[in-house]
Amino acid sequence: MGEGNKKVAFNVGGAIVGALLAAVAIFGLIAQQGSITQPQKFSQNIDYNQQ
Amino acid sequence: MMRPARAGVRLGRRSIGALTGLACGLLALGPGLRPGYLLFYDLVFVPKLPLGDRTLGVDGSVPRAVPNDFVAALLSQLMPGWLAQKLLLMAVFVVVGAGVGALSRTRLGAASGALVAAWNPYVAERLAIGHWGYLLGYACLPFLAAAAAACRDGRPRARTRLGVWLLLSACTGSTGAVLGLIVVLCVLAVPGPAQPARRRLRDLGWALLIFLLAGATWWYAYLVLAPSQDSSSIGVEAFMSRADTPWGVVGSLLTGGGIWNSGVWFAGRDSVVTSGLALLVVVTCVVLAVRDRVWRLGPALTGLAIAGLAGLLLAAASAVPGLRDVMTAAVTSLPGGGLLRDAQKFVGLWVVLVAVLAGRLVERVREIGERAGSGRAMALGVAAIVALWPLITLTGLAWGAGGKWRAVSYPASYISMQERIDALPPGDVAVFPWNLYRRYPWDHDLVVLDPWQRLLDRRVLVNDSLPLAGGRDVPGEDPDAAAVSRALAERGDVPQVLRAGGVRYVLVQTDQPARAGMPDLNGVRQIADDGSLRLYDLGTVRPGAQDARGLDRYAGWLLAAAAVVIVAARAILDSLGVSGSRRLTRG
Numbered sequence: 001m002g003e004g005n006k007k008v009a010f011n012v013g014g015a016i017v018g019a020l021l022a023a024v025a026i027f028g029l030i031a032q033q034g035s036i037t038q039p040q041k042f043s044q045n046i047d048y049n050q051q
Numbered sequence: 052m053m054r055p056a057r058a059g060v061r062l063g064r065r066s067i068g069a070l071t072g073l074a075c076g077l078l079a080l081g082p083g084l085r086p087g088y089l090l091f092y093d094l095v096f097v098p099k100l101p102l103g104d105r106t107l108g109v110d111g112s113v114p115r116a117v118p119n120d121f122v123a124a125l126l127s128q129l130m131p132g133w134l135a136q137k138l139l140l141m142a143v144f145v146v147v148g149a150g151v152g153a154l155s156r157t158r159l160g161a162a163s164g165a166l167v168a169a170w171n172p173y174v175a176e177r178l179a180i181g182h183w184g185y186l187l188g189y190a191c192l193p194f195l196a197a198a199a200a201a202c203r204d205g206r207p208r209a210r211t212r213l214g215v216w217l218l219l220s221a222c223t224g225s226t227g228a229v230l231g232l233i234v235v236l237c238v239l240a241v242p243g244p245a246q247p248a249r250r251r252l253r254d255l256g257w258a259l260l261i262f263l264l265a266g267a268t269w270w271y272a273y274l275v276l277a278p279s280q281d282s283s284s285i286g287v288e289a290f291m292s293r294a295d296t297p298w299g300v301v302g303s304l305l306t307g308g309g310i311w312n313s314g315v316w317f318a319g320r321d322s323v324v325t326s327g328l329a330l331l332v333v334v335t336c337v338v339l340a341v342r343d344r345v346w347r348l349g350p351a352l353t354g355l356a357i358a359g360l361a362g363l364l365l366a367a368a369s370a371v372p373g374l375r376d377v378m379t380a381a382v383t384s385l386p387g388g389g390l391l392r393d394a395q396k397f398v399g400l401w402v403v404l405v406a407v408l409a410g411r412l413v414e415r416v417r418e419i420g421e422r423a424g425s426g427r428a429m430a431l432g433v434a435a436i437v438a439l440w441p442l443i444t445l446t447g448l449a450w451g452a453g454g455k456w457r458a459v460s461y462p463a464s465y466i467s468m469q470e471r472i473d474a475l476p477p478g479d480v481a482v483f484p485w486n487l488y489r490r491y492p493w494d495h496d497l498v499v500l501d502p503w504q505r506l507l508d509r510r511v512l513v514n515d516s517l518p519l520a521g522g523r524d525v526p527g528e529d530p531d532a533a534a535v536s537r538a539l540a541e542r543g544d545v546p547q548v549l550r551a552g553g554v555r556y557v558l559v560q561t562d563q564p565a566r567a568g569m570p571d572l573n574g575v576r577q578i579a580d581d582g583s584l585r586l587y588d589l590g591t592v593r594p595g596a597q598d599a600r601g602l603d604r605y606a607g608w609l610l611a612a613a614a615v616v617i618v619a620a621r622a623i624l625d626s627l628g629v630s631g632s633r634r635l636t637r638g
Binding site: 003004006007009010011013014017018021024025027028029031032033034035044045046047048049050 | 092
C-alpha cells in the first residue's frame with residue numbers, strides 16, 4: 001500500500017472508529033436515562049444486596 | 052537580543068495522570084461534591100468520627116474498617132467530616148491517575164492509562180457500594196509497583212520509597228494492604244536482569260517486614276481481639292463474582308466489573324454493544340501486550356502482569372464450579388480466609404494492568420497514524436478518540452452515577468441526639484430496629500449502613516448479620532448481637548439480654564421498618580424523643596467485658612508505630628548517606 005493510501009486508510013479508519021464510539025456513547029446515555037428509576041418506596045425489608 | 056523565555060509549563064507523565072484522574076473524579080462525583088455527606092451502602096462518614104477503641108479496631112469487634120476509619124477520624128478532627136470524605140474520594144482518582152501515568156512511556160499514554168485506571172467498572176462499582184478503603188488501596192498499586200521496581204533496579208532511596216508506600220497502603224485497610232503486597236511481591240520476585248540474590252532477598256524481607264508491622268492494626272485485631280469467626284459458606288456464595296455483562300463472569304471481570312451486588316451495577320453494562328466494546332478493547336490490549344512481550348520491559352510491568360493475572364484468577368475462582376469448593380474451603384477454614392470472600396475485589400490488580408496496557412494501545416494508534424503520514428495532529432486526534440473508550444463504555448458513572456449520589460446533611464435531631472447521648476452516664480447503646488442497614492427518607496431512601504456506630508463515642512450494639520435478598524443472613528460475629536437476635540426470635544426478654552451485654556441505652560429509629568425486630572420496651576423509661584429518634588434508659592448496668600480489657604489491645608498499633616519509626620529511620624539514613632557522598636564529591 002502506498003503512502004497516500006495508508007494515510008487515507010488511517011484517516012477513514014479513524015473517522016469510522018470515532019463515529020462508532022460516538023454512537024455507542026449516545027446508546028449508553030440513552031440506556032442510562034432509561035435506567036433511572038423512581039425513588040425507592042418504603043419496604044419492610046432492607047437488604048445489603050439485590051439479586 | 053535575548054530570546055524570550057518559553058511560556059507555559061510542560062507537565063510530566065505523573066502530573067498529566069493526576070490531572071486526568073482529577074477530571075475523572077470531578078465528573079464522577081459531580082453533584083456529590085457539594086457540602087454534605089454521601090451516604091449509601093458502606094459509605095458512611097459523620098461530622099466528627101470519634102477517635103475511640105472502635106475506630107482503632109480494639110473494641111473486640113471484627114476490624115472491617117481498620118485503620119481506614121482511623122484515617123477518617125483523624126481528618127475529621129481537622130475538618131468537617133463531609134470535607135474529609137470528599138478529599139479521600141477524590142484522592143482515589145488523583146492518586147491512581149498519577150500512579151498509572153508515571154508507569155506510562157509518553158504523556159499520551161499517561162493520560163489514556165490514567166483515564167482507564169480512574170474510570171472503570173471496578174472503581175464505579177466499589178464506589179457505589181462505599182468501599183472507599185479498597186479504592187484507596189487500589190490507587191496505591193501503581194506506586195507500589197514503581198517503588199518495588201526501583202528496588203529491583205537498585206536505585207537510591209528505593210527501599211525507603213517502598214516502605215513509605217507500604218505504610219500508605221496499610222492505612223487503607225486490610226484489603227488494600229493485601230492487594231499492595233501481592234503487587235510488591237510479584238515485582239520483586241519475577242525473574243529479570245541479574246540481581247544479586249542477597250539483595251533481592253533483602254528487598255523481599257524489607258517489604259514483608261513493613262507489611263506485617265504496618266498491617267498489625269488489623270491482623271492483630273482479627274487474630275487476637277475479635278471473636279473467632281467461622282466464615283459462613285452462605286457468604287462465599289453471596290459474595291462471589293457475578294456477571295454484570297452478557298459476557299459471563301470472566302468477561303465481566305476482564306472489563307473490571309463483576310461485583311456480586313446487582314444493586315450497584317451500572318446502566319449500559321448489560322448491553323452487548325457497550326460491554327462488548329469494552330471487552331474488545333481489553334482483549335486488544337492483551338493481544339498487543341503479548342505481541343510486544345511487555346514482560347521484557349522491566350520488573351514493574353512484569354510484576355503487574357503476574358499480579359493482574361493472579362487477581363483475575365482469584366476473582367473468578369469462586370464462580371468456577373471446580374474452584375468454588377476450593378475457595379469455600381479456604382474462606383471457611385483458613386485463618387484470615389475471610390479476606391477471600393468478596394473475591395471480586397482482587398480484580399483491581401487486573402484493572403491496573405489493563406490501564407497501563409491501554410496507554411500503550413493508544414500510543415500505538417498514534418504511531419500507526421504518524422507512520423501512515425497522517426500528520427501529528429490527525430494521528431493524535433484519532434488516538435485521543437480511541438483513548439475515550441472508558442468514558443464511552445461507562446457513561447453511567449458520570450455526574451454522580453446519573454445524579455443518584457447526592458450530598459445530604461444529617462437531620463438536626465441526629466446531631467442533638469448524638470450530643471445528648473454523649474453527655475449521658477456510661478453505658479453501651481443498642482440501635483433498633485434490629486437491622487444493620489437503613490433507608491432514610493432524608494437520604495433519598497438509599498440503602499446505607501446504620502450510622503450510629505460512627506456517630507456515637509461509645510460502644511454501639513447493632514445486628515452485625517448481613518441481611519441478603521431472599522431472606523437469608525450472613526451470620527455476624529458479635530456474641531452479644533447474636534443473643535439479642537435469639538431473644539427477638541424467641542420473643543424473649545430483650546431488655547434483660549441487652550443489660551446482660553452491658554447495654555444501658557436503647558435508641559429506636561421510628562422511621563425504619565420494624566419487621567427486622569423491635570423489643571418490647573413497655574415499662575422502660577423513655578428519656579428522649581426527637582423526630583424519628585427515641586431513646587430509652589434500661590437502668591444502670593454492670594460494666595461490659597470491654598471495660599475489663601487491658602492495654603495489650605493496643606499491641607497492633609505499637610507494631611504499626613514501629614513500622615513508621617523504621618521507615619523514618621531509613622529515610623534519615625538515606626539522606627545522611629546522600630549528603631555524605633555529596634560532601635565527599637565536593638571535597
